[in-house]
Amino acid sequence: MRPRAGQPGMETTVQTMGKRRLGTTDLEITPIGFGAWAIGGSGWAFGWGPQDDAESIAAITRAVDLGINWIDTAAVYGLGHSEEVVARALADVPAARRPYVFTKCSLVWNDKRQISHCLKADSVRREVEGSLRRLRVDVIDLYQIHWPSFPPGSAAPDLEEAWTALAELARQGKLRHIGVSNFDAQQMARLTAIAKVASLQPPYSMLMRGIEAEILPYCQAHQIGVIAYSPMQSGLLSGTMTRERIAALPLDDWRRNSREFQDPRLSHNLALVERLRAIGARHGRSPGEVAIAWTLRHRAVTGTIVGARRPEQVDGVAGAGTFRLGEGEIAEIASAMPALVQAS
Helix, strand or coil, rough: CCCCCCCHHHHHHHHHCEEEEECCCCCCEEEEEEEEHHHCCCCCCCCCCCCCCHHHHHHHHHHHHHHEEEEEEECCCCCCHHHHHHHHCCCCCCCHHCEEEEEECCCCECCCCCCCCCCCHHHHHHHHHHHHHHHCCCCEEEECCCCCCCCCCCCCCHHHHHHHHHHHHCCCCCCEEEEECCCCCCHHHCCCCCCCCEEEEEECCECHHHHCCHHHHHHCCCCCCCEECCCCCCCCCCCCCHHHHHHHCCEEEEEHHHHHCCCCCHHHHHHHHHHHHHHHHHHCCCCHHHHHHHHHHCCCCEEEEECCHHHHHHHHHHHHHCCCCCCCHHHHHHHCCCHHHHCC
8 A cells, every 4th residue: 555645654755756858958857846836825816825835845854865866946926935935945955955946037026016927038147137037047847938919919029039038048057957837838949949848848737638639749759848837726626626625715716716616517527536536446546646647648748847835745746656557447437527528
């Protein structure tokens, strides 16, 4: 039987998950990375409600103890606060155990905490310097353009300018590798003449599969690493989300306005969770671990970002790094998909 959260043996189980090379870089990453969006706290447009910094630090510490070797954050998460919390959590971690830290640029804010999008070279350079300062490092392991445009789908005229600036900062030794997030294949192709795209960070879950048709094949063909985010659809597929819990979410939790958390989609999504619960029960796994393992089944996916706000949440999903779904179980999950598509 699988060790339960916090029991002896959990560390051994997770640390045997192995590592995967991220694209053509020298980064060997565990299949699961720690997502630091929610630990940015409240008080900004895309927050998850109030968050206790001590619990955030404890969650990061637990992830590192379990062998998870990369953390993904962004300057905009908590308007700099997430990066600061990551730095505090890693301050006393020995160099031999220190995880890679990935962060992002493009979403900036003013003194009124209003967020806008900018990929001008001067802005990108300021963002890099700000992240280096908040993270208390001399070099960032992977630095990503957060969005090609914002709001999504609008014109993206400054991609080449930003990418040229990042390539120069990498040559200066401030960035080890540069990648992108939320880009499509055509946008990635625009950058390749300037510098190699090390990685893509796209959303990917059972409820968000749009990247399968073109983007994942493009990444495979061009040896671009893929670190998917929201494998549990922001907690909806974790197995712990109920209608009552959704109704009680803080007013400034962005998920209250997500259509996946509202009917008619919500009813179908919760039904899918019960299918995942049944599959997980056969292996002593949670629905969330099944959802994470499902994203990792795709050959193009190098790793997936799993957010956590408390240590016990890390324990509850870390086992997904060693869990593999059988072909029959993958087909069983696929059989639950048509109703979801019909509801969209």
